[in-house]
Amino acid sequence: AQRVTQPEKLLSVFKGAPVELKCNYSYSGSPELFWYVQYSRQRLQLLLRHISRESIKGFTADLNKGETSFHLKKPFAQEEDSAMYYCALSSGGGADGLTFGKGTHLIIQP
Amino acid sequence: DTAVSQTPKYLVTQMGNDKSIKCEQNLGHDTMYWYKQDSKKFLKIMFSYNNKELIINETVPNRFSPKSPDKAHLNLHINSLELGDSAVYFCASSTRGAGNEQFFGPGTRLTVL
Numbered sequence: 001a002q003r004v005t006q007p008e009k010l011l012s013v014f015k016g017a018p019v020e021l022k023c024n025y026s027y028s029g030s031p032e033l034f035w036y037v038q039y040s041r042q043r044l045q046l047l048l049r050h051i052s053r054e055s056i057k058g059f060t061a062d063l064n065k066g067e068t069s070f071h072l073k074k075p076f077a078q079e080e081d082s083a084m085y086y087c088a089l090s091s092g093g094g095a096d097g098l099t100f101g102k103g104t105h106l107i108i109q110p
Numbered sequence: 111d112t113a114v115s116q117t118p119k120y121l122v123t124q125m126g127n128d129k130s131i132k133c134e135q136n137l138g139h140d141t142m143y144w145y146k147q148d149s150k151k152f153l154k155i156m157f158s159y160n161n162k163e164l165i166i167n168e169t170v171p172n173r174f175s176p177k178s179p180d181k182a183h184l185n186l187h188i189n190s191l192e193l194g195d196s197a198v199y200f201c202a203s204s205t206r207g208a209g210n211e212q213f214f215g216p217g218t219r220l221t222v223l
Contacts, residue, residue, distance in 0.1 A: 032209040
């Protein structure tokens with residue numbers, strides 16, 4: 001069975017500090033990995049996906065198949081980054097929906 | 111607005127009742143989903159559906175049933191509501207394919223008393 005693990009329930013960093021949200025996955029095939037974000041009082045939205053290899057709002061994530069990880073990073077945190085972040089995995093052609101990690105609540109302190 | 115919408119936003123009801131949550135998307139997507147977010151903010155897939163197949167997460171009780179009158183709608187019916195059904199339910203849609211972005215609705219907060 002596939003699984004996504006986010007070990008940190010809560011992560012608090014100061015503005016301007018680097019941020020790394022950890023994500024590890026377990027899946028026997030070739031997964032598609034995503035980071036979704038939920039800002040306060042807003043709906044869940046896609047932040048980035050590994051197939052795009054892009055940087056969104058300064059965030060990047062690299063898929064490391066050897067370590068089965070997809071950590072989210074940003075070199076300099078901003079207060080508006082405070083939100084709930086979910087790592088997610090898609091498989092089976094997408095028909096099974098997304099398997100989410102338990103989420104990490106990121107708080108950026110001024 | 112181009113989006114995924116859900117009604118109602120809040121639903122408070124008594125144990126044992128039957129209720130429905132509606133979901134509509136005007137994005138032209140062919141696949142829709144229902145997710146449950148529990149009190150600890152954990153999101154779990156309940157169903158995924160397109161016009162050809164329904165995939166049910168095996169952990170979902172059969173009191174829950176999705177119904178799709180057309181491609182743009184996937185409603186969630188819940189029979190004999192229990193206290194443990196209290197959660198936020200999210201609808202989502204996408205085009206078919208594992209790497210495709212899912213677009214989420216605003217959620218429906220269900221409280222069972």
